[in-house]
Amino acid sequence: MTWLIVLIVVVVLVALAGLFLYNGLVSKRNRVENAWSQIDVQLKRRNDLIPNLVETVKGYAAHERGTLDAVVQARNAAMSATTPVAAAQAENQVAGALRQLFALSEAYPDLKANQNFLSLQEELSATEGRVAYARQFYNDSVLAYNTAIQKFPATLIASRMGFRAREYFEADEGARQAPTVSF
Amino acid sequence: MYELIASNKRRSILLIAGFVGVLTLVGMAFGLLVGYGWQGTAFALVFSGGLAFASYWKADAVALAVSRARPADPAQYRRLYNLVEGLTIASGLPMPRIYIVDDPAPNAFATGRNPRHAAIAVTTGLLEKMNRVELEGVLAHELSHVKNYDILVSTIAVTLVGAVALLSDLAFRTMFWNGGRVSREGDRENHNNPLAIFGLLFVMLAPVVAWAMQAAISRRRESLADASAVQMTRYPPGLVSALEKLLADTTVTHSASKATAHLWIEQPMSGVGDRGRFGGFNQLFDTHPPLEERIAALREL
Numbered sequence: 001m002t003w004l005i006v007l008i009v010v011v012v013l014v015a016l017a018g019l020f021l022y023n024g025l026v027s028k029r030n031r032v033e034n035a036w037s038q039i040d041v042q043l044k045r046r047n048d049l050i051p052n053l054v055e056t057v058k059g060y061a062a063h064e065r066g067t068l069d070a071v072v073q074a075r076n077a078a079m080s081a082t083t084p085v086a087a088a089q090a091e092n093q094v095a096g097a098l099r100q101l102f103a104l105s106e107a108y109p110d111l112k113a114n115q116n117f118l119s120l121q122e123e124l125s126a127t128e129g130r131v132a133y134a135r136q137f138y139n140d141s142v143l144a145y146n147t148a149i150q151k152f153p154a155t156l157i158a159s160r161m162g163f164r165a166r167e168y169f170e171a172d173e174g175a176r177q178a179p180t181v182s183f
Numbered sequence: 184m185y186e187l188i189a190s191n192k193r194r195s196i197l198l199i200a201g202f203v204g205v206l207t208l209v210g211m212a213f214g215l216l217v218g219y220g221w222q223g224t225a226f227a228l229v230f231s232g233g234l235a236f237a238s239y240w241k242a243d244a245v246a247l248a249v250s251r252a253r254p255a256d257p258a259q260y261r262r263l264y265n266l267v268e269g270l271t272i273a274s275g276l277p278m279p280r281i282y283i284v285d286d287p288a289p290n291a292f293a294t295g296r297n298p299r300h301a302a303i304a305v306t307t308g309l310l311e312k313m314n315r316v317e318l319e320g321v322l323a324h325e326l327s328h329v330k331n332y333d334i335l336v337s338t339i340a341v342t343l344v345g346a347v348a349l350l351s352d353l354a355f356r357t358m359f360w361n362g363g364r365v366s367r368e369g370d371r372e373n374h375n376n377p378l379a380i381f382g383l384l385f386v387m388l389a390p391v392v393a394w395a396m397q398a399a400i401s402r403r404r405e406s407l408a409d410a411s412a413v414q415m416t417r418y419p420p421g422l423v424s425a426l427e428k429l430l431a432d433t434t435v436t437h438s439a440s441k442a443t444a445h446l447w448i449e450q451p452m453s454g455v456g457d458r459g460r461f462g463g464f465n466q467l468f469d470t471h472p473p474l475e476e477r478i479a480a481l482r483e484l
């Protein structure tokens with residue numbers, strides 16, 4: 001009789017521990033998913049700001065066609081990119097083109113004094129920061145999740161329940177030195 | 184990091200219990216001195232229990248009101264909102280409410296009971312004197328307080344320390360008026376209350392003990408928030424140079440009172456760092472480690 005009770009208690013405890021473990025893994029995995037979509041949200045935000053910026057600059061420096069076109073093209077490429085690798089490349093091009101655009105604005109005092117241009121500049125540099133932070137948060141979340149599924153005893157059930165290790169977001173050589181727009 | 188947050192939650196429960204205890208003892212002493220006995224104790228217990236409950240829900244509003252903080256207009260303070268938003272993305276926190284304090288001294292604090300009900304206040308002086316990366320470092324420090332649940336501990340301390348001081352003061356003053364009893368005849372022969380002397384001592388010491396407790400809690404949290412701020416921004420020089428600016432700046436934050444001193448990023452009172460004859464004693468009541476020490480610790484990272 002006594003050992004039966006002990007057995008039941010042990011079974012219940014193990015089941016409870018498994019439940020908590022499973023739920024913990026689920027919430028960690030969801031955080032990774034959420035962090036990944038955060039990156040997209042911030043990139044989209046930046047791409048939405050670009051047409052505005054181009055219009056504003058056109059009013060002052062219409063003949064800088066080459067630079068303006070480069071920005072628009074890079075942005076369109078980024079919007080239509082389907083694979084993560086292509087998207088990352090396009091994003092780097094957008095960042096590079098924007099840097100050129102802001103460097104060019106140095107030559108136009110009227111443009112630099114324009115209130116609209118200034119606020120767009122602030123918005124864009126803030127968004128660049130947010131993109132970097134979103135990537136950082138994604139990597140932090142992946143670290144927490146990967147560590148959780150590789151630890152004992154989670155490692156016993158993780159792969160059987162469909163928890164697979166995620167990949168880190170790695171900046172390539174070009175992006176590594178240029179995550180922010182500098183003025 | 185997560186263990187830390189859990190231990191902070193436990194600590195705030197202990198803190199509330201400790202303060203309720205101190206307040207009850209003050210109430211007992213009050214009763215002894217004034218001659219109401221158990222009524223005083225019962226009153227203090229109910230009073231402090233109610234206060235602890237109220238401070239859990241409303242302490243952030245009190246701290247903000249005491250500092251005369253007003254909500255920041257998102258259009259006017261675009262850069263501030265942008266920086267905080269970036270940091271909330273980096274740390275996975277919800278967006279806190281943002282307040283402005285009209286004060287030329289550069290300073291900032293965070294308050295609230297959990298990340299969902301958090302608020303960050305910065306002075307106009309801080310916005311003027313700091314550049315973008317420095318401001319970001321300061322905001323990351325404040326958001327770390329939010330993330331680590333320091334805001335709950337320290338905000339509750341604001342109201343409870345205030346209450347202990349208030350009650351002791353009340354007891355002390357009532358005693359001089361003989362507890363409202365009119366007759367003082369035969370007081371001199373009335374030796375039947377030897378405990379009263381302990382009550383008197385306790386009432387005098389309670390606010391001092393409360394302040395020392397508040398300071399001790401605060402100092403450890405500050406160093407920790409510096410470290411987690413850097414974990415958030417991954418850029419130590421930003422916060423280092425912000426702290427250096429605070430060190431060079433000698434303006435006293437007038438919007439801060441003694442009760443809210445430990446909330447701010449830099450100790451707002453004058454006389455900090457004067458280590459005269461009572462230096463060692465005064466250090467007990469410092470709510471922050473010296474800025475030089477904090478800078479040195481960040482440089483090690």
